[in-house]
Amino acid sequence: MTQTLVVIGNGMVGHRLVEILRDSSWRIVVFGEEARPAYDRVALSSYVDTWNAADLELTPLTGCELRLGEKAVSVDRERRVVTGASGIEVQYDALVLATGSVPFVPPVPGRDLPGCHVYRTIDDLDAIRATVQAADRPGRHSGMVLGGGLLGLEAANALRGMGVSPHVVELAPRLMPIQVDEGGAGLLKRLVEKLDLTVHTGTSASSIERDGSRLIAKLANGVELDLDVVVFSAGIRPRTDLDLGLELGPRGGYLVDAACRTADPRVFAIGECASVEGVAYGLVAPGYAMAEVVADQLSGGTKVFPGADLSTKLKLLGVDVASFGDAHATTEGALEVVVNNAVAGTYSKLVVSDDAKTLLGGVLVGDASAYPSLRPLVGKEVPAALLQPGGAVDVEMPADAQVCSCHAVTKQTITDAIQSGVACDVAELKACTKAGTGCGSCVPMLKKLLTDCGVEQSKALCEHFTYSRAELFEIIRATRITTFTALVEKHGTGRGCDICKPAVASILASLNNGHILSETQVSLQDTNDRFLANLQRNGTYSVVPRIPGGEITPEKLIVIGEVARDFGLYTKITGGQRIDLFGATVDQLPQIWRRLVDAGFESGHAYGKALRTVKSCVGTTWCRYGVQDSVGLAIELELRYRGLRSPHKLKSAVSGCARECAEARGKDFGVIATENGWNLYVGGNGGFTPRHADLLVSDVDTETLIKVIDRFLMFYIRTADRLQRTSAWLEGLDGGLDHLREVVVDDKLGICDELEAAMAAHVEDYADEWKGVLEDPEKLARFTSFVNAPGTPDPTISFRAERGQRVPVQLGIPEVVR
């Protein structure tokens, strides 16, 4: 007979359990207090980027009865019945408690006032946002986060994203007291204070009072804060309000044995609500491990909880913090090796055993790049090189070391997958081992293991160059070579092909080498660039004049209409807020452009791997909700970056407020207006693999915004692969968004001046390509269908009418000569 498993709690761990048991013989009933499908709580803070709950959803559960919005209110262990808030009763053969935690709210007078919140669920964040939006303070709002631990700092960061300047109040004498030691915390404080956070350590709130629309918090040290919103983040407590009459652990949580079983053999507890042999865990990885244990037990296995790795890595706007193992050197006789570089803003501490042989733990602040390779070494022999000053962290790991702690994947599992040929890149490793699909911090390690196993993918551009595009870019920039012939002779082989020629042409153009149809460059261009128009299926071209920001006068619209009518062109509005004119023959292109240029139009570069458009909404000029002039900015950006050649096309958009009508987050660089300035998002994409752009900087003024975009674009142009959009480039960038921010915002590599100068040179050198053609008889002469019969149209091209316009007659594919 089918047995019934009841799971109470549809959080991350409950969800994982059901996922594992999906295909088992158990009938599964889930009680979930939250009314929404299970979501990624670890990523909760990213909710403030989009306010779209669907972005956080975990894989939908199938094959179980999901009772969402149904809190389990009582359990009768005798009758083996769980009762839901609606009165429904379900009998179980096995019961799993996965109720998570509740935020701990210290007993501060005033803690229940409206405007005071906790930080645990999507609903909590919605409520915080509602409070912030209702606040009527002019300029930036002010908030307080009570608790300066990992979560408190995350909450403070989320508040910043909502336009709130946060005060962080921490009772301990330092930030992140659990993970970070004093030295690291000092640096951490300095780094976060640069980000508009005010840190108050060694004190706490003694009262909160309402004053009109404001909240006034008094701190124990006498400081008074005038606030719009308060968030409590002072720790969590295992959630055991559902009383089963079972014993609790010493620090709360349903007490269970190593098999996650309570004293009642039919009842298990997993995740944050469990106290496994007396220890409760506040991280998701141990919870997942418990889910594995219980799934195994319920399938007749004998797995037990292996203990957990409490390592953490936090990323707050470029400030890296990592702590692993025995970070506080509490082990008897433990030794510390500390490197504190106040100038570079980095701090690292390694904790080793008394004989300096075994790595016990460590703390990294400012630069946590060594974290993925150090963490798996905890408990293992420490390589001597590590203990030297500036010691390399490039060390050999034992096979059984855990590389991915989120999914408990060992080095062995990963190297097996690589060596058996099952996985040849990070994406495939993620798919077959699950490593890297949790917090993502082990991805650099996966890359390294791929390289170590010799699967380094060739970066060679094509058979003619062994260099990657980025390397070629540097060669051309450094040697100032200006022709393909010189380049391939010196640094390549053969004569080039349809891959390297356009790639080199694009690099030459990015480095401002004059007109792309100049004598030495014309043979490198693919047909679109060669005719400055887009080739269509029947051999004709389409023409797209630039319409900056999508703003156009009626007079100019009329010109476009007249040109289209006179040349019989099919017209269509594009997704980039401009007009595409189709069906022009090579001979017609100069005539069409003569008319357009005379009317003040310029090339729209729809044919090039270059800036396409900067789309905009109407913003403050017309829209009732606009907070900035989005059209004005879009035009400024489009005029600044027009003609900029890049590894692939570049699209942009500017929205006048958070409603995002211009869809800026689907663009390579998108700007969204805020009350105080602009938020810049980068790496977005529509098309085949859509990706939402990531927030790079927030609330900046126009000057700063443009400076950061200049740097971002030039950094991309220098380092991306051929035909790699910013989205793929950013995904593949070592260190990801944080690294990008370090380079283009914090100028960690010291190249920002150079990047800005390169963009300034582009802006200076820009000239309309079509005007350049019309002024040069030699270039013009190339626009003929037949050299021996200029003016004679290509006889294979013919049109028919459809919905009142001319469209191509499909070409019969000619008999192929065999």
Place this chain on the structure above:
Amino acid sequence: MTVVCDFDLLRPETGVAALLPDGTQVAVFLTADGTLHALDNIDPFSGAAVLSRGIVGDRGGVPVVVSPVYKQAFELATGKCLDEPSVSVAVHPVRVRDGVVELP
């Protein structure tokens, strides 16, 4: 015999198109080493008369033109498609006389 153009008008590693009296279109290419090649201008994969506008280069040392539509490579000397061995385009004789390119 059809006159294409003055040899000086051709640029190395590019092509031009010529129209024959019978309506046939021929793509004429000048490679970097000064060799002339002539192929049918119609790309057999799209039916569009565009091979003269493809990028000229080499594949493993074999001189080729790559169709600008779907990017198949055709060997300049033989008209053979290197990506689809069963397909090829016709090759035409081509010569230079008194500085003029001709299709005899």
